Amino acid sequence: xSTGDRAALSVAGTDxxxxxxxxxxEMGYLxxxxxxxxxxxxxxxxxxTDRIGSKLSMMLAVVIWSCFTVMMGMxxxxxxxxxxxxxxxxxxGAAESPVGPASGRIIAAWFPxxxxxxxxxxxxxxxxxxxxxxxxxxxxxxYTYGWEYVFIxxxxxGLVIGAIWWKxxxxxxxxxxxxxxxxxxxxxxxxLVDLESLKSKAANTGKGMKLGEIGxxxxxxxxxxxxxxxxxxTSITWFFMTWFPIYLVKExxxxxxxxxxxxxxxxxxxxxxxxxxxxxxxxxxxKTGSLSIARKTPITIGLLLSASIILCNYAESxxxxxxxxxxxxxxxxxxxxxxTVVADTAPKELIGTTGGVFNAFGNTxxxxxxxxxxxxxQTTGSFDGALLYVGAHGLVAVASYWLIVGKIQRFKxxxxx
Numbered sequence: 186x187s188t189g190d191r192a193a194l195s196v197a198g199t200d201x202x203x204x205x206x207x208x209x210x211e212m213g214y215l216x217x218x219x220x221x222x223x224x225x226x227x228x229x230x231x232x233x234t235d236r237i238g239s240k241l242s243m244m245l246a247v248v249i250w251s252c253f254t255v256m257m258g259m260x261x262x263x264x265x266x267x268x269x270x271x272x273x274x275x276x277x278g279a280a281e282s283p284v285g286p287a288s289g290r291i292i293a294a295w296f297p298x299x300x301x302x303x304x305x306x307x308x309x310x311x312x313x314x315x316x317x318x319x320x321x322x323x324x325x326x327x328y329t330y331g332w333e334y335v336f337i338x339x340x341x342x343g344l345v346i347g348a349i350w351w352k353x354x355x356x357x358x359x360x361x362x363x364x365x366x367x368x369x370x371x372x373x374x375x376x377l378v379d380l381e382s383l384k385s386k387a388a389n390t391g392k393g394m395k396l397g398e399i400g401x402x403x404x405x406x407x408x409x410x411x412x413x414x415x416x417x418x419t420s421i422t423w424f425f426m427t428w429f430p431i432y433l434v435k436e437x438x439x440x441x442x443x444x445x446x447x448x449x450x451x452x453x454x455x456x457x458x459x460x461x462x463x464x465x466x467x468x469x470x471x472k473t474g475s476l477s478i479a480r481k482t483p484i485t486i487g488l489l490l491s492a493s494i495i496l497c498n499y500a501e502s503x504x505x506x507x508x509x510x511x512x513x514x515x516x517x518x519x520x521x522x523x524x525t526v527v528a529d530t531a532p533k534e535l536i537g538t539t540g541g542v543f544n545a546f547g548n549t550x551x552x553x554x555x556x557x558x559x560x561x562x563q564t565t566g567s568f569d570g571a572l573l574y575v576g577a578h579g580l581v582a583v584a585s586y587w588l589i590v591g592k593i594q595r596f597k598x599x600x601x602x
Contacts, residue, residue: 191219191277192316192426193254193339196323197332199434199441204332205266213559216427218271220551222278227548228399231286231541239287239294244351246287250280251343258336282541285524289540292528295357297374299470302479305525306463312422313455313518320430320452324445377533398535398598402542405596407530410589414484415523415547417582421491422521423554424575425451425514428568436568437503450507451514458518462487466522476593480526481586487520488579495576498569516579523547532598550578 194201198212207215234242253276260269288308296304319339326334357363357371358379372379402408429451433444462483470479494513500506523543531539558571 191281192320193257193323193335194274195427195430196320196441196445197327197335198431200327200332205261207267209562210556210559211267212431213556215267215270215274216423216555216559217552218274219278219281220423220548220555222275223282223548224278224545224552226279226282227285227541227545228538229541230282231538231544234283234286234290234541235535235538238356239290240351240354240356242283243287243354244347246280246283247343247347247350250277251340251347253277253280253340254336254343255340256336258333258340261333282544285544286536286538286540289524289527289531289543290536292524293377293531293536295371296528297371298476298529299374299467301525301528302466302470302522303460303463305522305528306459306461306466308524310456310459310463310518313452313459313514316425316452317449317456320448321445324430324442324448327445328440328442377536398532399538399542401598402532402535402539402596407590407593408539408543408596410585410591411523411526411530412543412546413589414582414585415543416550417578417585418488418517418521418523419547420550420554420578421494421513421517421575423551424494424558424571425455425517427555428558428571429510432568432571437506439503447507451511454511454515455518458487458515459521460518462519462522463525466525476529477591480522480529480593481590484520484522484586485583487516487518488583490516491520491579492516492576494572497572513576520579520582526593529593530596532596534598 194215198207198215201207202212230242253273257270257273257277260266260273263269292301292304292308323335323339326338355361355363357368430441430444430448433439433447434441439447466479466483469482470476473479491513493509493516497506497509500509524540527540527543528536531543554575557574558568561570561574562568
């Protein structure tokens with residue numbers, strides 16, 4: 186759902202630009218404003234999630250960001266549209282920041298290491314499912330009723346989902362159908378079923394966020410390599426979530442309704458790639474017993490495929506472009522195992538905080554990429570340089586995993602001396 190809300194601007198953007206007079210560079214900054222807040226608040230929200238738990242933090246995030254999404258559909262009634270949109274996009278990013286850290290805690294608590302590849306892949310693939318489902322819906326809303334309804338309807342859906350989450354999500358130790366054998370199976374496989382008790386203990390002792398502990402994360406070559414690769418992977422993500430529908434309209438001549446449905450095709454391919462990589466990674470782990478081989482193999486294959494986006498510059502046919510974009514998005518999904526790797530490597534005491542650092546580092550790409558593409562478009566009048574810029578990031582991510590990360594294993598904090 187968070188992916189759908191943050192992508193709403195990309196679908197509504199073409200009509201908004203025409204009606205409200207928003208330039209390419211201004212649109213780039215609007216896309217980027219989300220990530221400024223997302224990055225700033227990720228580490229504090231990771232710490233907060235470690236304190237209050239994943240269930241409450243996730244529910245609050247969904248409800249608050251949905252309210253901001255609805256407000257974005259009403260900005261033209263107030264005036265000063267671009268500054269107001271910038272403020273709301275910033276607030277949207279702040280509200281969505283707990284999702285990643287909370288999800289990292291959920292994966293670590295509910296799944297043993299032998300099943301985290303599948304769990305992490307399914308979690309990561311939800312973004313592709315969201316785009317595949319909601320992009321055509323948003324395109325239809327924009328085409329039929331106007332760009333305002335893209336934001337209003339998406340926000341309303343989010344409020345419903347927040348209520349469903351609060352009612353039906355349980356922690357492993359609280360689930361009414363969880364028996365002792367299942368609980369012990371998860372615990373024996375490095376599943377942190379007692380993670381919420383760590384939260385309670387920290388709260389009772391008044392333990393706060395310690396910069397020294399966060400600093401230790403950056404002294405780990407393995408974690409730094411993972412963070413750098415996530416930056417590159419997120420650059421590809423942000424192209425698809427921001428400029429891709431506009432690329433289809435401005436560069437390839439589709440109308441917004443066609444673009445909405447066509448954009449769903451690569452998203453579905455990303456979903457297939459994302460889910461299948463989890464099964465393959467866990468299968469490799471069972472065969473080899475090596476986390477490094479099991480995680481790096483799909484990451485390498487997938488991100489090499491994602492670089493095929495560059496070939497769109499040489500394609501004349503719109504059908505060939507859709508095929509290449511689908512291949513690139515499949516590869517991006519297949520190679521996006523970052524949250525699984527975080528669940529495998531983060532210190533047990535700082536699962537949420539490490540997830541926040543990981544997501545913050547990665548999402549600085551959301552600050553940079555939309556703005557860079559906006560300037561490329563304004564300077565060249567073409568998406569050719571933008572696609573080259575995006576595709577190169579997949580190659581850098583592969584290099585990071587093989588040249589920097591090294592062995593994938595759980596990082597242990599050094600005791601205070």
